[in-house]
Each structure stands twice: as C-alpha cells, then as structure tokens.
Amino acid sequence: MAENSDISAEARRTWMGLLARVPHDALEDAWTKAALSPKFEWLRRPEVGGVMIQGRTGGTGAPFNLGEMTVTRCSLALQSGPIGHGYVQGRSKSAAEIAALVDALMQTGSADQVKDRVIDPLMRQMNDTKSARAAKAAATKVEFFTMVRGEDT
Amino acid sequence: MYVAVKGGEKAIENAHAWLAEERRGAIDVAELSLAQIREQLSLAVNRVMAEGSLFDPDLAALAIKQARGDLIEAIFLIRAYRTTLPRFGYSVPVETGKMACDRRISATFKDAPGGQVLGPTFDYTHRLLDFKLAAEGEVASAPEALPRTNPTPHITEFLTGEGIIQDEPPSDATPGDLTREPMEFPSNRPLRLQSLTRGDEGFVLGMAYSTQRGYARNHAFVGELRIGKVEVQMDIPELGFAIDIGEIELTECETVNQFKGSKTEPPQFTRGYGLVFGQSERKSIAMALVDRALRWKELGEDNMGAPAQDEEFVLSHADNIQATGFLEHIKLPHYVDFQSELELVRKLRREAEERVTMKEAAE
Structure with a gap:
C-alpha cells in the first residue's frame, strides 16, 4: 500500500530513523515541549517484539543471523486522515506512540512546526552525541614516529 | 516405575524469600539501580546481551541485578524472555564498513587508512589495582x-584488490536460523557464526587458545578490530x-591467516570472522580464530583431528545455557534413579562376595 506519494521516501526514512534511534526520554521531552495533542485512532496498538539482526561473513559476504534486538511499533491515523507508523528501538510504548504521531504530523500542514520543535532539536542532539564520541576517538589515534637506528656512517 | 514425591513447597518458598534478601545484601548499603549497572558495568551488560542473543541494555542490566551478578544465570533470564517476543522480522x-568507530586497530598494517584508534581500551594499562576507584570522585x-567524518574503510579492502587475500563475495542467500531450527551437522558457515557469537565466551576463548597452542594451528593475525555503532535497518x-529501527554497538574482528595453498586454493591469506554485540573484544577475536579453524574443509586443509576443527564438538558445547541446563539438572532430586543404582550396586557386591565364598569352599 503506497501512502502519501507527495512526501519523499528519503525524507520520511530520515525522520523515522531518527525517531527510532533517539533515547526515549529525549523523544518524550521534545514531544512534551512541542505541546501538541492531535486526535487519532489506533490502527495497531503499540507492541513490543524482536527483530533478528543480520551481519555478513567477513563484513561483506553471505548474511548470517547475529542476534535479536527489541523494537516497539504501532500505527495510528490522525482524525484529519494521515497515517503514522512508529518504530522505536527498545521497549517503550509511549515512545512508539510519539514516533507514530510525529510521523503522521510530518505529513500534514503542521510539518514545519513539528520539524522545528521535535525533529531538528533531536537531530542536533544525536549529532552532538555522535561527534563528541568521534572527537574522543580521534584523540586516541596513534601518531607514529620512526626512530632512526643503526651505525653512523 | 516413576514415583512422584510431593512436599517442599514451603521450603522452596522460604528459600526464594531468603534469595531475595541475600540479593539485596546489607540494607545499609545503597541499592543498585539498573542505570548504574547499565552505565558502570557495561561490559557485563554486553556479555549478557551477546550470549543472551538479545540487544537491550536495560533488560540485560535487570537480568544481572536479578541474577546477583551471575552472568550465566542472567543470560538464561534473557534467553527465556527472548522466547516471549513476537518476531517482527x-x-x-548491518554494514560494519559504515561503523562509527570508537576503536579501530590493526596488528598487520601500521599505516591503515583511518589510522590506529585505540578507543577506551584496557590495553597498555598496567593491571595494577587502582585504589582511587575505591573512593568516590569526579x-x-x-x-x-x-x-x-568519513566512514573508516575495512582494512581487508586494500588486500582484496591484489587477490592476495581470500575474497568474501556478497550474497543474498537466506541464512539458517538457530532460533527456528535446531543445529544439524554438517553445518555451514552462517550457522556456525550465529552459534559462536552467542556461544560462551570462556568456551570460545579456550577453543581459540587451543588453535594458537598448536591444535589446528592457523597463524592468525588481527587484521582489524573495530568497535562502534552501526545502524540497523529493516x-x-x-x-x-x-x-533505521535502531543503532547497536558491535565489535568486529577480522583475522588474516597464513595459508600455503591447498589442492583447491592458491597460496593466499585467508580470513576468520568475529562479530559480537557490544564492546566484546576478547570474544570477537576468539570467535574469528574458531571460525577460521572450522573452515578447514572448504579451504581444502587437512583435518588434524584437533578439537577446534570438529564443528560438532565445538558447536554442540558452545552454548552455556544448554550446557548449564544439562549440568545443573543432576543436582535436582534423582532419588528414584539413585535408589535403583543403589540396589544394583548392592546386588553386584553380594554376587561378588558369594563367588569368593564359593571359591574358598571349593579349595
């Protein structure tokens, strides 16, 4: 079923991926601050399940099953029509609900407002965390220098 | 004959009440929070996730608390929980080549593009107890x-071009899944890797060490070891x-192994592969060594009869939950079994004594 063909898959993939990965408390904080409470109906109530993660032999070869992770998902429809899907890592029904509401609202006239108040701050937060780790990693990079050894001639 | 024995309910109930009290320890000591375990015992959390085969740090922390720090018991709790989850798919x-690396080292190429990044490592510490940690402090x-900002390329990429290292051509084959069908032998590499990554760290380490000591020696170097986060897509x-449905921390190890060539393969470097949840460096190196040893048949190597080459031996004994289940069951009541053993031994002794008496009488 193709939904909302006017919204690019790439844009939706970006915000859904962000909502899935951010810490639940950060998502809940951002949502509370945004002070939005759209009316909606459940299509699929939040449920916790497992996803089997795959790797590849040698990093690039044949797939193998590495182990599972917990995921919570749900789907809902806003009263105005748009359908939102929420997928979040871990076990939080409230985070999945917020993710689905944000996904749905991003398909409405409120998209700019939601992007401004929820998506952008969360994206900044994720990027800051990521670059702080990368900066610490960079500080542990070995700078080799060569000692010249042997007879003076 | 099977005789059911009732009783013991009260004793069991009281034993569990005492367990809860002992788990809490002295009440004048602050209780551990799950966040403390998750943040400050993170390598224990990682081990429970890897061998419990479920990436969820909060659940692993809970399991460690409930198990009083007994990691195999905690892994057992996670495995049991895992079976209650519906499988979404x-x-x-995962693309480990795109990993945001906290650590990335190579023992084979000093000047690897991306550099030698040590990360938060125990390496080069002096292994002296740090008594400063006994006191609270910032x-x-x-x-x-x-x-x-760029992804760190895999080191083996630079060798595959030359054809001097065995390639890992991509495929979309659907791998078998141990959580769906029990292991059968002969197995295949994807199933072996699934079994090893959730295998007991101590067992996999012992098996890997045996290959280094000469049982199916295969001269492994750590071509690359990387630890960091990868995105998971579904x-x-x-x-x-x-x-993206999440982001997980992984440790990946690729070994580069000397290989003189065989009837089917030219002389080249071959590879062993380890990929484990969390920061699990020792386990991932061990996994790569055992993976390589188990590949003897596909590479046309000789079977040296070494334990690490015997996939049935390795894979049937790598799982600590299966192992502990069978091992620990012998402490549970076996009164009836033992009663019959007791009678058998008494009978054999009686017969042996009678034979001696008859022999003496005849003389």
Missing part, C-alpha cells in the same frame, strides 16, 4: 580532537522501504 545485514573528561512492508 529480519534486519537488512572523573576528568577525556581529551578530544578533530573528529573523523524493510517496513507498510512503507515499502527500509528505515
């Missing part, structure tokens, strides 16, 4: 430098495309 294979923040049917 399988992820797209930790200074770690130094920072200009972060790398196809979402209702959307018609894949999205």
Whole structure:
C-alpha cells in the first residue's frame, strides 16, 4: 500500500530513523515541549517484539543471523486522515506512540512546526552525541614516529 | 516405575524469600539501580546481551541485578524472555564498513587508512589495582580532537584488490536460523557464526587458545578490530522501504591467516570472522580464530583431528545455557534413579562376595 506519494521516501526514512534511534526520554521531552495533542485512532496498538539482526561473513559476504534486538511499533491515523507508523528501538510504548504521531504530523500542514520543535532539536542532539564520541576517538589515534637506528656512517 | 514425591513447597518458598534478601545484601548499603549497572558495568551488560542473543541494555542490566551478578544465570533470564517476543522480522545485514568507530586497530598494517584508534581500551594499562576507584570522585573528561567524518574503510579492502587475500563475495542467500531450527551437522558457515557469537565466551576463548597452542594451528593475525555503532535497518512492508529501527554497538574482528595453498586454493591469506554485540573484544577475536579453524574443509586443509576443527564438538558445547541446563539438572532430586543404582550396586557386591565364598569352599 503506497501512502502519501507527495512526501519523499528519503525524507520520511530520515525522520523515522531518527525517531527510532533517539533515547526515549529525549523523544518524550521534545514531544512534551512541542505541546501538541492531535486526535487519532489506533490502527495497531503499540507492541513490543524482536527483530533478528543480520551481519555478513567477513563484513561483506553471505548474511548470517547475529542476534535479536527489541523494537516497539504501532500505527495510528490522525482524525484529519494521515497515517503514522512508529518504530522505536527498545521497549517503550509511549515512545512508539510519539514516533507514530510525529510521523503522521510530518505529513500534514503542521510539518514545519513539528520539524522545528521535535525533529531538528533531536537531530542536533544525536549529532552532538555522535561527534563528541568521534572527537574522543580521534584523540586516541596513534601518531607514529620512526626512530632512526643503526651505525653512523 | 516413576514415583512422584510431593512436599517442599514451603521450603522452596522460604528459600526464594531468603534469595531475595541475600540479593539485596546489607540494607545499609545503597541499592543498585539498573542505570548504574547499565552505565558502570557495561561490559557485563554486553556479555549478557551477546550470549543472551538479545540487544537491550536495560533488560540485560535487570537480568544481572536479578541474577546477583551471575552472568550465566542472567543470560538464561534473557534467553527465556527472548522466547516471549513476537518476531517482527529480519534486519537488512548491518554494514560494519559504515561503523562509527570508537576503536579501530590493526596488528598487520601500521599505516591503515583511518589510522590506529585505540578507543577506551584496557590495553597498555598496567593491571595494577587502582585504589582511587575505591573512593568516590569526579572523573576528568577525556581529551578530544578533530573528529573523523568519513566512514573508516575495512582494512581487508586494500588486500582484496591484489587477490592476495581470500575474497568474501556478497550474497543474498537466506541464512539458517538457530532460533527456528535446531543445529544439524554438517553445518555451514552462517550457522556456525550465529552459534559462536552467542556461544560462551570462556568456551570460545579456550577453543581459540587451543588453535594458537598448536591444535589446528592457523597463524592468525588481527587484521582489524573495530568497535562502534552501526545502524540497523529493516524493510517496513507498510512503507515499502527500509528505515533505521535502531543503532547497536558491535565489535568486529577480522583475522588474516597464513595459508600455503591447498589442492583447491592458491597460496593466499585467508580470513576468520568475529562479530559480537557490544564492546566484546576478547570474544570477537576468539570467535574469528574458531571460525577460521572450522573452515578447514572448504579451504581444502587437512583435518588434524584437533578439537577446534570438529564443528560438532565445538558447536554442540558452545552454548552455556544448554550446557548449564544439562549440568545443573543432576543436582535436582534423582532419588528414584539413585535408589535403583543403589540396589544394583548392592546386588553386584553380594554376587561378588558369594563367588569368593564359593571359591574358598571349593579349595
């Protein structure tokens, strides 16, 4: 079923991926601050399940099953029509609900407002965390220098 | 004959009440929170996730608390919980080449593009107890430098071009899944890797060490070891495309092994592979060594009769939950079994004594 063909898959993939990965408390904080409470109906109530993660032999070869992770998902429809899907890592029904509401609202006239108040701050937060780790990693990079050894001639 | 024995309910109930009290320990000592376990015992959390085969740090922390720090008991709790989860699906294979690396080292190439990044390692510490940790205190923040923005390429990429290292051509084959069908022998590499990554760290380490000591020696170097976060993607049917559904920490180890060539393969370097949840460096190196030893048949090597070459031996004994289940069951009541053993031994002794008496009488 193709939904909302006017919204690019790439844009939706970006915000859904962000909502899935951010810490639940950060998502809940951002949502509370945004002070939005759209009316909606459940299509699929939040449920916790497992996803089997795959790797590849040698990093690039044949797939193998590495182990599972917990995921919570749900789907809902806003009263105005748009359908939102929420997928979040871990076990939080409230985070999945917020993710689905944000996904749905991003398909409405409120998209700019939601992007401004929820998506952008969360994206900044994720990027800051990521670059702080990368900066610490960079500080542990070995700078080799060569000692010249042997007879003076 | 099977005789059911009733009783013991009260004793069991009281034993569990005492267990809860002992788990809490002295009440004048602050209780551990799950966040404390998750943040400060993170390598224990990682081990429970890897061998419990479920990536969820909060659940692993809970299991460790409930198990009083007995990690195999905690792994047992996670495995039991895992079976209650509906399976939403399988992820797209993770791309470790795009890992945001906290650590990335190579023992074979000093000047590897991307550099030797040590990360938060125990290596080069002096393994002297640090009594400063016994006192509470602030930790200074770690130094920072200009972060790398590009992904760090896999080191083996630079060798595959030359054809001097065995290639790992991509495929879309559907791998078997141990959580769905029990292991059968002969097995295959994807199933072996699934079994090893959730295998007991101590067992896999012992097996790997045996290959280094000469039992199926295969001269492994750590071509690359990397630790960091990768995104996990899954196809979402209702959307018609894949999205990130999370981000996990992984340790990946690729060994480069000397290989003189065989009837089927030219002389080249071969590879062993380890990929484990969390920061699990020792386990991932061990996994790579055992993976390589188990590949003797496909590489046309000789079977040296070494334990690490015997996939049935290795894979049937790597799982600590299966092992502990069978091992520990012998402490549970076996009164009836033992009663019959007792009678058998008494009978044999009686018969032996009678034979001696008859022999003496005849003389």
